[in-house]
Amino acid sequence: MKPAQFDYLRPGSLAEAIEALGANPDSKVLAGGQSLIPMMNMRLARPSALVDIGRIDGLAGISANGSLRVGATTRQAEVLADATVQRRWPLITAALRHVGHPATRARGTFGGSIAHAEPAAELPAAMLALDAAFTVHRPGGTRTVAATDFFLGHYTTVLAEDELLGHVDVPALGGSHWAFAEVARRHGDYALTGVAVRLTPDADGVVTDARVALFAVSSRPVRSAAAERLLVGTRVGDAEAATAAGKVALDDIEVAEDSFVSATYRTEATAAIVRRALLEAATNPKGEN
Amino acid sequence: MTIEDTRPRSARYVGRSVQRVEDPRLLSGQGRYVDDITLPGMLHAAFVRSPHARARILNIDASDALALDGVVAVYTAADLAWLNPMVATGPMRDGILAHSRTPLATDVVRHVGDPVAVVLARSPYLAEDGRDLVDVEYEPLEPVLDPLAALEPDSPLVDEALGTNNISHLEESAGDVERAFAEADHVTRLRFHSGRSTAAPIECRGVVAKYEDRAGGRYTIWASTQMPHLLRMFVAPVLGVPEGRVTISSPDVGGAFGLKCTVFPEDVVIPAVAKLSGRPVKWIEDRWENLAAGVHSKDMICTMEIAAKADGTMTAFRGHFVTDSGAFSSIPFTPLVDSQCAGIYLTSCYDVRDVAYSVDNPLTNKCQIGAVRGVGWVPGQLAREVAIDQLARELGKDPVELRLQNMIGPDVYTTAFGQTYDGGSYAEALEKARDAVDYASFRERQAKAREEGRYIGVGFSPFVEPTGWATASAAAGGLPNGYYDTASVTVEPDGSVTVTTGLHSHGQGHETTLAQVTADELGVPMESVRVVFGDTDSSVFGMGTYASRSAVLGFGSIRESAGQVRDRLLRLAAILLEADPGDVELVDGVAGVKGVPGKTVPLQQIALFGYFGGTARPEDVQRDALTATSGYSPGETYANGCAAAVVEVDVETGLVEVEQLVAVEDCGVQLNPTIVKGQVAGAIANGIGVALLEDLVYEDNGEFVSGSLLHYLYPSTTEVPELDLLTIETPSAVSVGGVKGVGEAGTISAPAAIVNAIADALSPFGVVIDRTPVTPEYLRRKLRDAERTREAS
Known part of the structure; x- marks a missing residue:
């Protein structure tokens, strides 16, 4: 339960951080450390160096001018407590309530939870449902990656070794219906299955655009194309549509098994929580613009 | 501390919720645990452990590890050949094979986590680096994983030296069981698999040892243990020295729950390598080691049969209990602590006179089975109580009424197997639990809910x-041995009081409760009493703390020794007060003459006189001063009570929410109701874990997958509902002060209440719950199977 040897670097600027990452192959970014440090203590992760970005100015903070921008090192607890986020992006608040515990959220960062890419983590799925975009710092500049393109598999993202997630932008989505649901053995545990849904209604309450983002079902968070397709054109809160969407939610998705649950379990439980989330979305207070 | 005195003076502290005196120390971070011990020149140990369930060791190459800067030594079994084997002989009864092991594996590893070598280094980090560099070449062997297959004659053997996997087969019967089953109107049969769980204390195990090469060699060992003297007794012969050359010190212990009343290989390896290296050595167990190589518990395949008359009278019980015993027989309690305990108490609170049980204890290539809170009483309770609910459903009877119909009365009762209960509130506890869940209206609420x-x-x-585990109760429980305890009570020259005991506190609050008892017996303020335990050099010999024994044994042994000292104090005071000893009373540390106000002498003066009063003192005081040591081994004491659970099952996700949990506890006279509540609440939470969460899982190839607290789940505050903790006090008919123990009650009772509640919730589906933990995966599988069966018919 002691980590293997590693170097510790604490760059003072973004440029220094990018340089440090490039100069140290197999290094890891240290943000809140709530996942990385336990993995290192168990020697499941053996980075050559930790690049601590905790003291870089400008990487933390929340601003909401039209869209929402959350800096990568903003603590999860701070986002959870943010009144503007609660009012305008309630799906993020709902997801954060399931991320760990008060103690881990006090240290854990918003960007860290995304870049870590644990397949059962809540925030990545919420980002998919919210059409978020990630700004990535790299040698000589930045690039922007859509949430849907970011996650590749277990703990794997499109980030290159010398790239760093800088901030997250979430568009203004007031008026969308949303819901968040997960099944976990205990509150705060990684989920056995989970879903973030967002539905855009027209004036008659008919779905014009749907996001059904699943997590803890596969090697990465994933949008259910089948469920989303099925929902467009149905009424928000339609029980039959919700049931049908739940049933097809995992079509064409390779469902994971682990020591806790089988793929069959995941498929059944996912159908149930997708249905429930779609029904709940009809009654949850919508985010404001 | 201000305490309002509303009780008679003879019981000024006992029975009151006095605040725990250890808490300011523990809660402000001033506890001192094994990991807080640092010695000059100390090295840190890391164990190389088997990744295989069963394999032959072909070669161990430590050269890379030894080449690492900071690694001082690597030892294997070959270096420890001078140690005597560790032997589990069984608790002084026939019918169990003695099982011997070397502290480090020699030729074969027998479970994942089995220790193979130990690396000593300058820091724990370097020790783990060295551990990773020790190259052990294994030849994997077919593991023995299924306990029932392990009983088959053609099974591979976990330990070939034994010639069998089954280290104990026991059978016992009373009355005429065959006839009762033959004549029964109805027989219900249940096969129930109680899952594999463990204690998972916050503080894992740890050992620090130093060896001094003087006076023939002396070992000083700091260990996180529940039983310092017994640990010394078992460790010394393995080290090959008399007990007088071993000191065991157990400082603050951060939770134990039975796990730490086992003697482990590390307890001898660390002192042995301290001797070999000539340096003090520290080993602090990590969570993976604790889960993979501590003790496991309660993994038992139970077969329970009940014979009944049509009117619901239960006439006979028959049980078979197979404990999946793991690779070694644990020292000292052996896996019989599970299987035997499930069997011999089978009738519990029911008046059933025809009863039989048998047990088997196959070794398997898993972690050893040892004593963990509730031991085999938990699987036994599950098998019986789940079967009784099944019987009630089959007979169309109300499960509460059926139980009441068959329950023993409140007086002293001797069971078919000869245990003599010291009186209890058996029916009353069930009725109280029934009322607490508003059973009268529950069925209506249940029907409404189902409609939704x-x-x-x-x-x-x-x-x-x-x-109150003692000689008599152990004999009645089929695990005969001498179990008793002593306490020494000393009034120091200034009147302060020192109590030493071989009992051990690791959360139970002995510094409080035993001080309460002592203060009452002596008639002194509680603040003047210090309770000393945990070190074999400073405490009288004792058996340690487990099996809910310390309240009973502590009270009894202290009352006797304190009584002797009080008698001397009264006679000394009588001399000083020029009064008849019979007229002297000692209250709050001041002696006075009854009926003569103002004529007093403080304890300090009496004590000083007791030590330095020359020939003016009574002869026995001239000889013994103000110390007395006395022992106690009570008759059989049995607590009782009832748990009731209300649950909601989400049939689509298989999640179970415990909506309400009632625990009615009757532990006789309570020393400290707050501490009793704490014990019950903690045990109930443990019971929720056993019922729903805690599961040590081995894959089909013997790989161990529950090696972290991400995988081994126990309840947190969000999984434990507000508990209804109710008490009844039926004083014991046999123990000093009418006290019974309380440590394990909730863990014994809660799992069966929860399982029965789940089965009740799912009764429309015809689902039989036949194992713990009841996980979402398991429940969904059961519901899916039931659905298929329904569709097919």
Whole structure:
């Protein structure tokens, strides 16, 4: 339960951080450390160096001018407590309530939870449902990656070794219906299955655009194309549509098994929580613009 | 501390919720645990452990590890050949094979986590670096994983030296069981698999040892243990020295729950390598080691049969209990602590006179089975109480009424197997639990919920808990041995009081409760009493703390020794007060003459006189001063009570929410009601874990997958509902002060209540719950199977 040897670097600027990452192959970014440090203590992760970005100015903070921008090192607890986020992006608040515990959220960062890419983590799925975009710092500049393109598999993202997630932008989505649901053995545990849904209604309450983002079902968070397709054109809160969407939610998705649950379990439980989330979305207070 | 005195003076502290005196120290971070011990020149140890369930060791190459800067030594079994084997002989009864092991594996590893070598280094980090560099070449062997297959004659053997996997087969019967089953109107049969769980204390195990090469060699060992003297007794012969050359010190212990009343290989390896290296050595167990190589518990395949008359009278019980015993027989209690305990107390609070049980204890290539809170009483309770609910459903009877119909009366009662209960509130506890869940209106609420597609259920689990583990109760429990305890009480020259005991506190609050008892017996303020335990050099010999024994044994041994000292104090005071000893009373540390106000002498003066009063003192005081040591081994004491659970099952996700949990506890006279509540609440939470969460999982190839607290789940505050903790006080008919023990009750009772509530909730589906933990995966599988069966018919 002691980590293997590693170097510790604490760059003072973004440029220094990018340089440090490039100069140290197999290094890891240290943000809140709530996942990385336990993995290192168990020697499941053996980075050559930790690049601590905790003291870089400008990487933390929340601003909401039209869209929402959350800096990568903003603590999860701070986002959870943010009144503007609660009012305008309630799906993020709902997801954060399931991320760990008060103690881990006090240290854990918003960007860290995304870049870590644990397949059962809540925030990545919420980002998919919210059409978020990630700004990535790299040698000589930045690039922007859509949430849907970011996650590749277990703990794997499109980030290159010398790239760093800088901030997250979430568009203004007031008026969308949303819901968040997960099944976990205990509150705060990684989920056995989970879903973030967002539905855009027209004036008659008919779905014009749907996001059904699943997590803890596969090697990465994933949008259910089948469920989303099925929902467009149905009424928000339609029980039959919700049931049908739940049933097809995992079509064409390779469902994971682990020591806790089988793929069959995941498929059944996912159908149930997708249905429930779609029904709940009809009654949850919508985010404001 | 201000305490309002509303009780008679003879019981000024006992029975009151005095605040725990250890808490300011523990809660402000001033506790001192094994990991806080640092010695000059100390090295740190890391163990190389088997990744295989069963394999032959072909070669161990430590050269890379030894080449690492900071690694001082690597030792294997070959270096420890001078140690004597560790032997589990069984608790002084026939019918169990002695099992011997070397502290480090020699030729074969027998479970994942089995220690193979130990690396000593300058820091724990370097020790783990060295551990990773030790290259062990294994030849994997076919593991023995299924306990029932392990009993087959063609099974591979976990330990070939034994010639069998089954280290103990026991059978016992009373009355005429065959006839009762033959004549029964109805027989119900249940096969129930109680899952594999463990203690998972916050503080894992740890050992620090130093060896001094003087006076023939002396070992000083700091260990996180529940039983310092017994640990010394078992460790010294392995080290090959008399007990007088071993000191065991157990400082603050951060939770134990039975796990730490086992003697482990590390307890001898660390002192042995301290001797070999000539340096003090520290080993602090990590969570993976604790889960993979500590003790496991309660993994038992139970077969329970009940014979009944048509009117619901239960006439006979028959049980078979197979404990999946793991690779080694644990020292000292052996896996019989599970299987035997499940069997011999089978009738519990029911008046059933025809009863039989048998047990088998196959070794398997898994971690050893040892004593963990509730031991085999938990699987036994599960098998019986779940079967009784099944019987009630089959007979169309109400499960509460059926239990009451068959329950023993409140007086002293001798069971078919000869345990003599010291009186209890058996029926009353069940009735109280029934009322607390508003059973009268529950069925209506349940029917309404079902109409909305919600499935709620209620379950009950009345229990009898053997407590105050002592010679008599151990004999009655089929694990005969001498179990007693001593306490020494000394009034120091300034009137302060020192109590030493071989009992051990690791959360129970002995510094409080034993001080309460002592203060009452002596007639002194509680603040003047210090309770000393945990070190074999400073405490009188004792058996340690486990099996809910310390309240009973502590009270009894202190009352006797304190009584002797009080008698001397009264006679000394009588001399000083020029009064008849019979007229002297000692209250709050001041002696006075009854009926003569103002004529007093403080304890300090009496004590000083007791030590330095020359020939003016009584002769026995001239000889013994103000110290007395006395022992106690009570008759059989049994606590009782009842748990009731209300649950809601989400049939689509298989999640179970415990909506309400009632625990009615009757532990006789309570020393400290707050501490009793704490014990019950903690045990109930443990019981929720056993019922729903805690599961040590081995894959089909013997790989161990529950090696972290991400995988081994126990309840947190969000999984434990507000508990209804109710008490009844039926003083013990046999123990000093009428006290019974309380440590394990909730863990014994809660799982069966929860399982019964789940089965009740799911009764429309015809689902039989036949294992713990009841996980979402398991419940969904059961519901899916039931659905298929229904569709097919």
